[in-house]
Amino acid sequence: MQTRQLGKTDLHLSVIGFGAWALGGGDYEFGWGTQDDRDSIRAIHGALDVGVNWIDTAPVYGLGRSEEVVGRAVQGIRGEVLIATKCSLVWDGDGKISNSLKRDSIVREAEESLRRLQTDYIDLYQIHWPAPDEDIEEAWEALVELKESGKIRYPAVSNFNAEQLDQVSPIHAVASLQPPYSMFRRDVEAEILPYCRDNSIGVVAYSPMQNGLLTGKFSAERAAELPEDDFRSRSPYFNSPQLEINLATVEKLQEIAQSAGHTTAQLALAWVLRRSEVTSAITGTRKPEQIKETAAAADWTLDTETIETITTLLDDRENRIANSSS
Numbered sequence: 001m002q003t004r005q006l007g008k009t010d011l012h013l014s015v016i017g018f019g020a021w022a023l024g025g026g027d028y029e030f031g032w033g034t035q036d037d038r039d040s041i042r043a044i045h046g047a048l049d050v051g052v053n054w055i056d057t058a059p060v061y062g063l064g065r066s067e068e069v070v071g072r073a074v075q076g077i078r079g080e081v082l083i084a085t086k087c088s089l090v091w092d093g094d095g096k097i098s099n100s101l102k103r104d105s106i107v108r109e110a111e112e113s114l115r116r117l118q119t120d121y122i123d124l125y126q127i128h129w130p131a132p133d134e135d136i137e138e139a140w141e142a143l144v145e146l147k148e149s150g151k152i153r154y155p156a157v158s159n160f161n162a163e164q165l166d167q168v169s170p171i172h173a174v175a176s177l178q179p180p181y182s183m184f185r186r187d188v189e190a191e192i193l194p195y196c197r198d199n200s201i202g203v204v205a206y207s208p209m210q211n212g213l214l215t216g217k218f219s220a221e222r223a224a225e226l227p228e229d230d231f232r233s234r235s236p237y238f239n240s241p242q243l244e245i246n247l248a249t250v251e252k253l254q255e256i257a258q259s260a261g262h263t264t265a266q267l268a269l270a271w272v273l274r275r276s277e278v279t280s281a282i283t284g285t286r287k288p289e290q291i292k293e294t295a296a297a298a299d300w301t302l303d304t305e306t307i308e309t310i311t312t313l314l315d316d317r318e319n320r321i322a323n324s325s326s
């Protein structure tokens with residue numbers, strides 16, 4: 001699979017990355033419903049087989065479960081795969097999640113991630129959320145300390161805005177930013193992507209298929225049947241009045257994909273990857289069949305006409321959503 005250099009680092013990421021959020025299962029606030037660990041491990045191995053060379057996880061995904069599963073999957077092949085994880089979302093004995101950017105908390109989190117991942121280094125370590133805002137410099141200094149001690153290779157961030165990137169950059173170069181980016185979430189195009197381009201910061205785009213909605217495999221019935229322990233059952237994207245507008249747009253996207261001999265999921269990923277600022281699209285995967293399909297997006301370059309047709313569709317969707325809530 002094609003790789004792209006991550007910002008100024010010596011990491012070359014496959015353009016499709018493995019997103020391990022759903023591997024955390026359903027048993028916590030941001031769960032994805034039931035997930036079988038054996039499927040998860042087969043999915044990771046399936047991804048590596050088709051050329052994916054990096055995995056994105058986080059301690060909070062299943063309150064440790066996703067990292068543990070990733071750790072088990074990469075046993076014996078650690079050197080062949082790059083691991084990105086995160087810090088800043090912690091939980092108490094009742095599973096209640098909160099934010100901490102305090103130095104001691106981050107150092108402790110890194111130790112726990114290393115233990116769960118069964119490794120002695122993390123390739124890319126990202127501040128998951130910049131909250132509370134007043135502690136982001138303290139957190140960034142903690143990441144630099146972890147780099148100096150060899151526990152992480154590159155410090156990075158997620159969900160930061162340009163101002164916050166400006167704030168931490170003088171302390172240490174930011175390897176990459178992990179923002180949301182999909183056909184249904186285009187806001188980073190205005191400021192964040194150009195900022196990252198101008199400052200040689202890698203971009204690893206999250207939820208490129210809008211949590212599965214842009215795969216073409218969702219219907220009103222399936223959305224209505226999402227179990228309570230799947231956070232999508234509460235997401236506005238998967239509920240009225242947005243759901244109907246989203247599904248109508250996906251139907252049109254499906255026609256575009258099919259006429260080019262591709263699937264809607266592949267179109268969603270190829271669309272994200274059309275931007276040169278994007279290093280890799282972090283593709284959420286729960287089963288090996290899913291990554292087999294989505295990996296093929298890496299070889300599809302969209303032409304200008306297709307991109308323009310899609311822009312019209314997406315603008316129309318946004319207008320319809322704005323009108324539906326006014």
Ligand SMILES: NC(=O)c1ccc[n+]([C@@H]2O[C@H](COP(=O)([O-])OP(=O)(O)OC[C@H]3O[C@@H](n4cnc5c(N)ncnc54)[C@H](OP(=O)(O)O)[C@@H]3O)[C@@H](O)[C@H]2O)c1
Nearest residue numbers: 019020021158206207208209210211212215282283284290
């Ligand atoms: N930094 C952050 O704050 C943040 C936030 C969100 C995500 N992320 C990262 O980004 C990754 C990807 O985002 P995401 O998981 O939200 O969503 P995504 O990639 O937009 O969608 C993933 C979901 O789509 C479905 N899917 C995947 N391949 C499919 C296929 N071939 N056919 C049909 N359905 C398919 C799966 O769910 P079903 O099979 O259940 O439909 C899968 O869990 C996460 O795993 C995580 O690593 C980071």
